[in-house]
Amino acid sequence: MIHPFQSVASNSDGSLLFFVIKNSILVYSVKDSNDEFKLVGEWSDEADSTAIIKEKVTKEQQRQLAENTAKKLKANDGTALPQEHKEAKIPKPGQGAPPIYQYIRNVKLSRDGKWLFACTDSDKAIVMFEISAEDKNNCLRLAKRQRLPKRPNAITTTIDDKQLIVADKFGDLYSFGVNDDQPCVNPEPILGHVSLLTDVAIGLDSNGKQLVFTSDRDEHIRITHFPQSFIIDKWLFGHKEFISTMCLPVWAPELLFSAGGESSIFSWNWQTGELLDRFNIAELIQPFLTENHLAPDRFQNKEGNLIEYSVSKIVTFDSLPLIAFFIEATKAIFTCQINRDSGKIALKQVLEVPYNVVSLACAETTGELIATLDNQNSHDKNFVAFISMDVDKFHINQSKQQKFDDFINSRLSDNEIANIEQEGIYPLYHVASLRKRGEH
Amino acid sequence: RAHSNPFSDHQLEYPLSPNDMDWRKLYPYFYDESKGDMTKEVTIADIGCGFGGLLIDLSPAFPDKLILGMEIRVQVTNYVEDRIIALRANNVKTNAYQNINVLRGNAMKFLPNFFHQAQLEKMFFCFPDPHFKQRKHKARIITNTLLSEYAYVLKEGGIIYTITDVLDLHEWMAKHLTEHPLFERLSQEWEDQDECVKIMRHATEEGKKVERKKGDKYVACFKRLPTPEII
Numbered sequence: 001m002i003h004p005f006q007s008v009a010s011n012s013d014g015s016l017l018f019f020v021i022k023n024s025i026l027v028y029s030v031k032d033s034n035d036e037f038k039l040v041g042e043w044s045d046e047a048d049s050t051a052i053i054k055e056k057v058t059k060e061q062q063r064q065l066a067e068n069t070a071k072k073l074k075a076n077d078g079t080a081l082p083q084e085h086k087e088a089k090i091p092k093p094g095q096g097a098p099p100i101y102q103y104i105r106n107v108k109l110s111r112d113g114k115w116l117f118a119c120t121d122s123d124k125a126i127v128m129f130e131i132s133a134e135d136k137n138n139c140l141r142l143a144k145r146q147r148l149p150k151r152p153n154a155i156t157t158t159i160d161d162k163q164l165i166v167a168d169k170f171g172d173l174y175s176f177g178v179n180d181d182q183p184c185v186n187p188e189p190i191l192g193h194v195s196l197l198t199d200v201a202i203g204l205d206s207n208g209k210q211l212v213f214t215s216d217r218d219e220h221i222r223i224t225h226f227p228q229s230f231i232i233d234k235w236l237f238g239h240k241e242f243i244s245t246m247c248l249p250v251w252a253p254e255l256l257f258s259a260g261g262e263s264s265i266f267s268w269n270w271q272t273g274e275l276l277d278r279f280n281i282a283e284l285i286q287p288f289l290t291e292n293h294l295a296p297d298r299f300q301n302k303e304g305n306l307i308e309y310s311v312s313k314i315v316t317f318d319s320l321p322l323i324a325f326f327i328e329a330t331k332a333i334f335t336c337q338i339n340r341d342s343g344k345i346a347l348k349q350v351l352e353v354p355y356n357v358v359s360l361a362c363a364e365t366t367g368e369l370i371a372t373l374d375n376q377n378s379h380d381k382n383f384v385a386f387i388s389m390d391v392d393k394f395h396i397n398q399s400k401q402q403k404f405d406d407f408i409n410s411r412l413s414d415n416e417i418a419n420i421e422q423e424g425i426y427p428l429y430h431v432a433s434l435r436k437r438g439e440h
Numbered sequence: 441r442a443h444s445n446p447f448s449d450h451q452l453e454y455p456l457s458p459n460d461m462d463w464r465k466l467y468p469y470f471y472d473e474s475k476g477d478m479t480k481e482v483t484i485a486d487i488g489c490g491f492g493g494l495l496i497d498l499s500p501a502f503p504d505k506l507i508l509g510m511e512i513r514v515q516v517t518n519y520v521e522d523r524i525i526a527l528r529a530n531n532v533k534t535n536a537y538q539n540i541n542v543l544r545g546n547a548m549k550f551l552p553n554f555f556h557q558a559q560l561e562k563m564f565f566c567f568p569d570p571h572f573k574q575r576k577h578k579a580r581i582i583t584n585t586l587l588s589e590y591a592y593v594l595k596e597g598g599i600i601y602t603i604t605d606v607l608d609l610h611e612w613m614a615k616h617l618t619e620h621p622l623f624e625r626l627s628q629e630w631e632d633q634d635e636c637v638k639i640m641r642h643a644t645e646e647g648k649k650v651e652r653k654k655g656d657k658y659v660a661c662f663k664r665l666p667t668p669e670i671i
Contacts, residue, residue, distance in 0.1 A: 192585025194548040232592040235552050237457030438451030
């Protein structure tokens, strides 16, 4: 079987689609007239991290040994006692060690569509590609690999696309020059939360000044000036669970949509700090919930019916006052109409797709939604749902989906990376694990 | 327990936002029944207040200010609570110690849930956990990233007080505060004339312990600078 696409990005008119399978990125062009697909770019992460891990382990061993040596035992009279130096406890990599996969967690395009950024899971790096349409063989030109101290989780760029902004799982935010030749050696965070960062976005205030938005696992959305990231503008308070996604629409720069581990989509005027609406999805999502949404045994209630679900991602378009979102491990995509003046959210459509949505992208200018699906039980069908706008209504483009399936089967059926057994599937659902479980 | 991990998901209680914080329970004497509101707001915070020695000595020195201690360890918080209840009970006639209280919280995560922008006049960091290990430095209470949050809740001209007996930590705190664009170190002369520095040197349990052991105490104080023009 062919591995499901675990992440997707689209350029603004949907003519270039970027998909991630395990450790590879595939770029397909789409001809608008007849939905004809073509492979135009490809890259697999073959980086061998064994050397890096070895270096790290050796360093840690030396550190521990030095620490053990420094620990002095004192006798009762205060004189130092000779001490055996304990061996370091760190295991050495070698035979029998688990294989190391260079999984790519997600991909993101720059605003101008000229750069692609990928977060790698295992070696904690951002890989940056220049997208060159001229290169007929491969449009992805690897520019550099920026390693980070902790695992990167979310990416955005400044309004002018000159700086790449990276949020990591340790709560720190970094900024890198997109056009810098060399990766930064010892990057210092520009701001930090004492919490896992889940998303990052850049917005402009009414004076045209940039602000950076960071959301975390502790219900916080923080708004900070950029580049003066030591000046905090405000926090947006109201979430009661982790936040997983934020969305800043172009058509109303003062609005912000956010959601995560609770049953509402939040609509804010971030400039005033006012919560404008809380759109409850509890009833809408009901028909799409399965036993996969039951809380884990350890946290389950007596009746065994405690349900937990999380909003995975919210997207919007450039000119339409609409948002689209999905709940992790469900077969539905919701679209909502936004009142431009009040910020109120109203349901527009519920679109049911054949399998659980894994990731969602949108072609901002054409209003098309591209959702990758968990099609592992489909016998290599339904990799992607294409949802397009047709006279004010969204509909699932069946013929495009069919053409894409045929294309993928003809292209990937003998691809070594893409073909896998069931157990070789990259974990497709990781938002639910952000839920906090109090320790004491 | 001597330590508590600031990164873990403790079952903490914290308000949804500063507007949702019910201060009446902590400072009933400063609650105006007729107006249904507090007559004062907290302006002095002792972050990681430990056993409450500083709070208790600051109380008579600033009788018209509300002073809050935040402490992450449950048992220590309970102890300080009991101590304040006893002090209030023994001073019913004078209403002394009505202006101090303590709550259990993780200031590194949730400080902005408690305080509005520019609400605080003074913040104390007395004998914080040194977190000697290099890779645990993010767990230190003074880091360049957290300082921006402290600058947010401090008003212009507000003061950050630090004291420690660990030279390495003192240098670390002074370095980060000095480097931060919103803070400026205050001079030795300023420290010598400041009442809080005097209290801080002698009031806390940690401070007394260091004194008994004839150890050194390192003080550094910083002023919150005006926020520069946004570029």
